[in-house]
Amino acid sequence: MSTPPIYQSTNLPKTRSAAWRSFRIATWLGWQIESNWTDPILFAIYSMLKPLASAAILVVMYGVITNGQFENPIFPYIYLGNAFYIYVGAVMTGVSWAVIDDREHYRTLKYIYVAPIRLPAYWLGRGVARFLTGSFAVFITLAAGVLFLHVPFHPARVDWPLFLLSLMLGVVMLALMGLVLASISLMIAHHFFLIGEAVAGALYLLSGAIFPLEVLPPWLRPLGFAMPITYWLELIRRSLLGDLARGFPTLSGFNNGQLLGILTGLSVLFGLLAAVTYRLCDLQAREKGLIDQTTNY
Amino acid sequence: MSADLAIETQNLGRIYTIRNRRERRIRKEVVALRDVNLQIPRGELFGLLGPNGAGKTTLIKILTTLLAPTTGWARVAGFDVVREPHKIRPRINMVSGGEASGYGLLTVRENLWMFAQFYGLPSREANRRIEELLRRIGLADRIHTKSSDLSTGLRQKMNIVRGFLTDPEILFLDEPTLGLDVNAARDVRRFIREWMDAHPDRTVLLTTHYMVEADELCDRVAIISQGRVLACDSPEALKRRLQRDALFDIEITAPNGLTSSMLEALPGVRKAVLTDADGGARLSLILAADSALPGVIHVLTERAVQVRHLTKREPTLEDVFVELVGRPLAEEEVADGQ
Numbered sequence: 001m002s003t004p005p006i007y008q009s010t011n012l013p014k015t016r017s018a019a020w021r022s023f024r025i026a027t028w029l030g031w032q033i034e035s036n037w038t039d040p041i042l043f044a045i046y047s048m049l050k051p052l053a054s055a056a057i058l059v060v061m062y063g064v065i066t067n068g069q070f071e072n073p074i075f076p077y078i079y080l081g082n083a084f085y086i087y088v089g090a091v092m093t094g095v096s097w098a099v100i101d102d103r104e105h106y107r108t109l110k111y112i113y114v115a116p117i118r119l120p121a122y123w124l125g126r127g128v129a130r131f132l133t134g135s136f137a138v139f140i141t142l143a144a145g146v147l148f149l150h151v152p153f154h155p156a157r158v159d160w161p162l163f164l165l166s167l168m169l170g171v172v173m174l175a176l177m178g179l180v181l182a183s184i185s186l187m188i189a190h191h192f193f194l195i196g197e198a199v200a201g202a203l204y205l206l207s208g209a210i211f212p213l214e215v216l217p218p219w220l221r222p223l224g225f226a227m228p229i230t231y232w233l234e235l236i237r238r239s240l241l242g243d244l245a246r247g248f249p250t251l252s253g254f255n256n257g258q259l260l261g262i263l264t265g266l267s268v269l270f271g272l273l274a275a276v277t278y279r280l281c282d283l284q285a286r287e288k289g290l291i292d293q294t295t296n297y
Numbered sequence: 298m299s300a301d302l303a304i305e306t307q308n309l310g311r312i313y314t315i316r317n318r319r320e321r322r323i324r325k326e327v328v329a330l331r332d333v334n335l336q337i338p339r340g341e342l343f344g345l346l347g348p349n350g351a352g353k354t355t356l357i358k359i360l361t362t363l364l365a366p367t368t369g370w371a372r373v374a375g376f377d378v379v380r381e382p383h384k385i386r387p388r389i390n391m392v393s394g395g396e397a398s399g400y401g402l403l404t405v406r407e408n409l410w411m412f413a414q415f416y417g418l419p420s421r422e423a424n425r426r427i428e429e430l431l432r433r434i435g436l437a438d439r440i441h442t443k444s445s446d447l448s449t450g451l452r453q454k455m456n457i458v459r460g461f462l463t464d465p466e467i468l469f470l471d472e473p474t475l476g477l478d479v480n481a482a483r484d485v486r487r488f489i490r491e492w493m494d495a496h497p498d499r500t501v502l503l504t505t506h507y508m509v510e511a512d513e514l515c516d517r518v519a520i521i522s523q524g525r526v527l528a529c530d531s532p533e534a535l536k537r538r539l540q541r542d543a544l545f546d547i548e549i550t551a552p553n554g555l556t557s558s559m560l561e562a563l564p565g566v567r568k569a570v571l572t573d574a575d576g577g578a579r580l581s582l583i584l585a586a587d588s589a590l591p592g593v594i595h596v597l598t599e600r601a602v603q604v605r606h607l608t609k610r611e612p613t614l615e616d617v618f619v620e621l622v623g624r625p626l627a628e629e630e631v632a633d634g635q
Binding site for chain 2: 286
């Protein structure tokens with residue numbers, strides 16, 4: 001006797017955008033992974049302590065070197081640069097880590113790869129959870145700076161439209177840089193699992209996060225000027241600190257509009273780079289059989 | 298290509314280049330597949346039977362767009378695997394056995410729901426299918442269990458449901474019962490058969506190194522060894538090739554230096570396979586006719602080997618494999634492993 005059909009409909013809906021579908025589900029999955037690895041209270045404590053501990057290292061170092069000159073304008077410059085730099089590691093790692101996590105840890109990359117999704121949109125979605133936890137870390141760090149370290153912050157003086165626009169552009173730019181790293185991750189093995197953190201660490205010194213680019217040797221400065229993060233951090237500082245931020249020499253020759261233009265241009269460039277890198281790495285990974293390669297490192 | 302073909306390959310080959318880690322210039326080429334020509338019509342449950350390392354998984358990887366072929370071409374649902382992977386993916390799904398994949402933090406339902414969403418299945422329909430399929434495979438009571446809390450076998454069952462959940466036109470099952478206990482493997486085989494009976498227009502490509510599985514499930518079987526397809530036909534037709542032969546299993550005492558090649562040198566002995574058995578050995582013979590048996594018994598007697606038990610039997614796929622490859626599948630795996 002034949003078994004009755006399990007279900008009748010055989011055609012999958014074609015109306016929903018594959019990219020949106022991929023992004024939406026990956027966002028849900030990323031949040032489940034990011035938030036459920038421990039109980040909620042421990043997660044909340046960890047989310048608060050981790051950024052504060054990182055900031056504390058910098059503050060103590062600054063205090064020792066400058067004999068506690070926290071009123072000097074260089075302090076908010078460093079503090080804000082460091083606080084917003086949290087986004088760099090969080091977003092780039094969040095997007096690129098998904099490749100290694102799915103391939104090595106969950107062993108699902110091949111099933112995701114053969115599903116009718118847009119892989120770059122999926123990776124971007126996986127990065128959203130890290131962006132959200134990163135935002136919380138940035139907020140906690142800023143709040144600690146304003147409340148305990150006298151970082152100047154006056155809501156009425158903040159250029160909110162510039163801040164929000166810069167923040168949005170910056171996050172998109174970082175996500176695109178994360179896509180470049182995710183594509184490269186298709187080609188490499190587990191021991192490069194922190195490629196996002198590694199690149200973020202390297203760029204920390206080159207993007208004016210904690211000191212102006214003038215401090216760098218002349219031959220390294222062009223790299224700093226080529227990095228969109230440099231312009232993004234400058235815009236964030238200017239929007240929050242106003243004239244105080246303009247006192248630093250690196251980008252003083254540019255007005256806000258020019259900086260926004262450069263940031264947008266470089267973001268578009270990274271978008272193109274991400275598209276090309278993905279295409280090339282995807283082809284190469286298929287050629288070499290690396291999509292479902294697991295190393296058990 | 299005919300519209301009725303779900304899968305078609307022509308001279309399909311794959312060579313892996315392995316670089317020496319210390320000296321990058323030194324390369325070694327490993328041929329995983331060579332000149333594979335297959336035509337699998339829609340609605341067929343097609344089996345690839347071969348030992349580990351025969352090229353079965355490589356073929357599935359190529360057909361599911363995970364891996365590019367080195368030579369030849371392949372079409373799935375009428376689309377080229379290299380040039381049109383995006384047209385193939387909505388129509389297929391795959392399950393690999395012997396691995397514990399899945400998001401351990403998610404429950405069984407959440408894992409399955411998420412993959413259904415990747416295929417654009419509406420939530421309500423996805424949940425209905427999940428419940429139905431879990432019930433059929435005997436996992437309904439674990440629907441709210443985190444997948445990290447499932448045993449390997451149950452996790453594999455969950456993955457099998459994931460493959461069927463999207464109702465693919467073509468489903469690739471790579472060793473779906475690998476590592477399962479006898480009962481679970483039987484459940485899975487029954488599940489696959491029922492699904493095929495209920496969906497006669499669907500196609501399943503199943504790889505296995507279990508003879509019984511291929512014999513029980515598949516409409517047609519391709520026997521593959523060292524990257525080559527050696528034969529392709531229905532299990533019955535493959536076995537009929539040996540029906541004119543006489544097949545004997547003989548349990549003997551210690552072989553006393555007796556070898557398979559000694560017996561194969563006798564007139565009428567087409568294949569002789571000697572394997573260890575409790576306190577002695579087991580001799581499987583494929584003879585051209587019954588009349589060749591006395592010659593074998595004579596050699597055994599000469600070497601003071603006693604016959605404990607002798608059975609004449611019908612051919613199995615194992616015999617077909619031995620006839621084609623020259624040694625049993627289990628032995629082939631040991632050789633590959635070495």
